[in-house]
Amino acid sequence: MGKTECILSMSKVSVKDFFGKDMATRDAYGHILVELGKNNPHIVVLDADLSCSTKTALFAKNFPDRFFNMGIAEQDMMGTAAGLALSGKIPFASTFAIFATGRAWEQIRQTICYSNANVKIVATHGGITVGEDGATHQALEDVALMRVIPTMTVIVPADAYETAQCIISASEYNGPVYIRLGRAKVPSVLPEEYNFKIGKAYVFNIGKEVNIIANGMMVAEALKASEILNKEGISTGVINFPTVKPLDEVSLLQIARSSKLIITAEEHSIIGGLGSAVSEFLSENYPVKIKRIGVKDTFGCSGSWKELMKYYGLTAENIVKVVRENLT
Amino acid sequence: MTDLSFLREMARKLRVEILKMLTKAGSGHTGGSLSAADIVTALYFYKMRHDPKNPKWEGRDRFVLSKGHAAPLLYAVLALCGYFDVALLQTLRQINSPLQGHPCCKSLPGIEVSTGSLGQGLSVANGLALGLKLNRSSSRVYCLLGDGEIQEGQIWEASMTASHYKLDNLCAIIDNNDLQIDGCCREVMNIYPIDEKFKAFGWHVIKIDGHNMEEIVAALDEVEKIKNKPSLILAKTIKGKGVSIFEGKAKYHGVAPTSEELEIALKELNNGKN
Numbered sequence: 001m002g003k004t005e006c007i008l009s010m011s012k013v014s015v016k017d018f019f020g021k022d023m024a025t026r027d028a029y030g031h032i033l034v035e036l037g038k039n040n041p042h043i044v045v046l047d048a049d050l051s052c053s054t055k056t057a058l059f060a061k062n063f064p065d066r067f068f069n070m071g072i073a074e075q076d077m078m079g080t081a082a083g084l085a086l087s088g089k090i091p092f093a094s095t096f097a098i099f100a101t102g103r104a105w106e107q108i109r110q111t112i113c114y115s116n117a118n119v120k121i122v123a124t125h126g127g128i129t130v131g132e133d134g135a136t137h138q139a140l141e142d143v144a145l146m147r148v149i150p151t152m153t154v155i156v157p158a159d160a161y162e163t164a165q166c167i168i169s170a171s172e173y174n175g176p177v178y179i180r181l182g183r184a185k186v187p188s189v190l191p192e193e194y195n196f197k198i199g200k201a202y203v204f205n206i207g208k209e210v211n212i213i214a215n216g217m218m219v220a221e222a223l224k225a226s227e228i229l230n231k232e233g234i235s236t237g238v239i240n241f242p243t244v245k246p247l248d249e250v251s252l253l254q255i256a257r258s259s260k261l262i263i264t265a266e267e268h269s270i271i272g273g274l275g276s277a278v279s280e281f282l283s284e285n286y287p288v289k290i291k292r293i294g295v296k297d298t299f300g301c302s303g304s305w306k307e308l309m310k311y312y313g314l315t316a317e318n319i320v321k322v323v324r325e326n327l328t
Numbered sequence: 329m330t331d332l333s334f335l336r337e338m339a340r341k342l343r344v345e346i347l348k349m350l351t352k353a354g355s356g357h358t359g360g361s362l363s364a365a366d367i368v369t370a371l372y373f374y375k376m377r378h379d380p381k382n383p384k385w386e387g388r389d390r391f392v393l394s395k396g397h398a399a400p401l402l403y404a405v406l407a408l409c410g411y412f413d414v415a416l417l418q419t420l421r422q423i424n425s426p427l428q429g430h431p432c433c434k435s436l437p438g439i440e441v442s443t444g445s446l447g448q449g450l451s452v453a454n455g456l457a458l459g460l461k462l463n464r465s466s467s468r469v470y471c472l473l474g475d476g477e478i479q480e481g482q483i484w485e486a487s488m489t490a491s492h493y494k495l496d497n498l499c500a501i502i503d504n505n506d507l508q509i510d511g512c513c514r515e516v517m518n519i520y521p522i523d524e525k526f527k528a529f530g531w532h533v534i535k536i537d538g539h540n541m542e543e544i545v546a547a548l549d550e551v552e553k554i555k556n557k558p559s560l561i562l563a564k565t566i567k568g569k570g571v572s573i574f575e576g577k578a579k580y581h582g583v584a585p586t587s588e589e590l591e592i593a594l595k596e597l598n599n600g601k602n
Binding site for chain 1: 432433434440441442443444445448449450451452453454455456457458459460462463481482485486488489492493
């Protein structure tokens with residue numbers, strides 16, 4: 001991709017502009033980051049040679065003095081981001097999710113989190129929807145890897161509107177944050193009145209039998225599934241859980257009390273992500289039957305992202321099937 | 329005129345405190361704390377602008393102990409500067425002590441960043457240096473590295489970054505004591521030539537005897553004059569320096585003195601008292 005092609009637009013945008021837009025969460029990130037840069041001189045951005053893909057190139061174009069391309073060196077990028085944070089800046093460090101959380105995991109643990117450095121790691125290309133690049137580039141473990149580190153906040157937004165809001169929230173929050181974004185275009189799911197808060201779930205509706213707890217692009221699939229199930233007479237609710245850590249325990253208890261079956265749905269390994277977080281909490285506090293939908297402890301593979309969603313069962317149809325099989 | 333004899337005396341006191349706290353703790357890194365004692369003395373008592381009464385003072389110079397296992401050295405110098413009571417040094421490595429086995433910036437004033445996992449400090453120092461430049465601050469950043477530590481690949485990523493962003497407010501110092509846990513650096517994984525490597529990466533390199541206070545002070549003065557590139561002070565040192573029974577012995581990398589050894593060591597150090 002040429003340098004000029006990756007620059008999408010530089011016109012003024014506000015969070016509300018992202019409402020109702022079907023777009024990739026990484027695109028929303030690129031645009032809102034420029035706005036953030038205009039409003040806060042302490043925002044700095046680092047990237048590891050993927051700025052056209054992560055969309056930080058937009059920020060670089062607007063604020064070249066506050067953008068640091070670190071080359072293909074993610075470990076150094078995380079350490080440098082920590083140093084910038086410790087000198088009073090608010091660094092956003094971006095690359096693909098697998099390299100951010102995999103290659104640089106120990107740097108994030110030791111230097112960023114143990115020092116409580118105010119670094120925002122915004123990783124794009126999370127999950128299977130990376131598509132054709134295949135398993136090496138599909139992060140299915142990133143949420144697990146980040147969630148396990150003390151002090152880290154972990155956010156997986158569902159659409160462009162939520163992305164724009166959570167980027168702003170992260171910039172206002174003092175402490176390390178991991179935000180996982182996607183490559184593929186996702187439909188708008190959150191209503192205009194939606195107000196993202198770190199650690200708060202958003203209830204679309206609570207079902208009397210089944211409740212689907214989802215984040216990222218699985219929220220759209222969960223909504224489609226609930227429509228089908230409700231038509232069949234199975235009372236099904238959908239709850240958006242953008243913050244995997246800290247978990248909204250209050251909402252979870254309310255949901256559990258109204259559920260015969262809980263489904264978790266995420267574009268991530270079923271080990272260590274949202275499904276695990278929900279299961280850990282509810283098994284100790286309000287045991288209820290839970291089925292986790294996600295990638296089942298396997299690597300991804302090449303294909304179009306739509307094919308891959310079907311291949312790994314990350315679809316409304318599969319959610320419906322799992323509910324039918326498990327609702328007794 | 330720099331009072332070199334004052335600096336030498338402070339370095340001696342530093343060594344005494346390091347050995348006393350390590351012996352009390354019963355574990356910790358003796359050799360690499362002693363080898364960098366003269367350099368760290370010159371930084372804290374001669375070169376760096378800092379205020380022990382106001383550790384977060386914006387105008388301070390920053391010190392990153394990338395070789396975090398030399399924590400006793402950092403704790404001793406901070407205590408002697410007055411950041412906290414010297415008596416606290418006796419709690420090193422104990423439960424509930426702010427003096428963790430490796431430095432933790434959240435528990436003790438005067439520590440810029442938590443370190444201990446080797447290879448990461450130079451990147452942080454770069455970030456600090458970039459941030460200070462953005463803030464139009466004249467503060468400088470000093471980063472102390474071990475020689476074995478430069479086997480970590482991240483050091484070379486960071487050395488590219490420092491040069492790429494022309495970080496002339498950054499000075500890295502390598503404590504070249506030539507020993508790591510498993511033996512001589514040359515034998516474990518050859519790191520030489522260090523000077524040529526950093527020169528090739530675009531750094532200004534100064535080679536000194538890391539125990540000669542005059543050379544240390546001169547090098548720290550020189551790096552301030554270097555523009556548009558980062559500086560490296562490659563300090564040839566002796567592991568365990570100052571106490572003959574520890575000098576040049578890889579064994580004392582991660583072993584604390586026994587009380588008998590401490591007695592011998594203190595006698596030797598006190599003989600050198602000015």
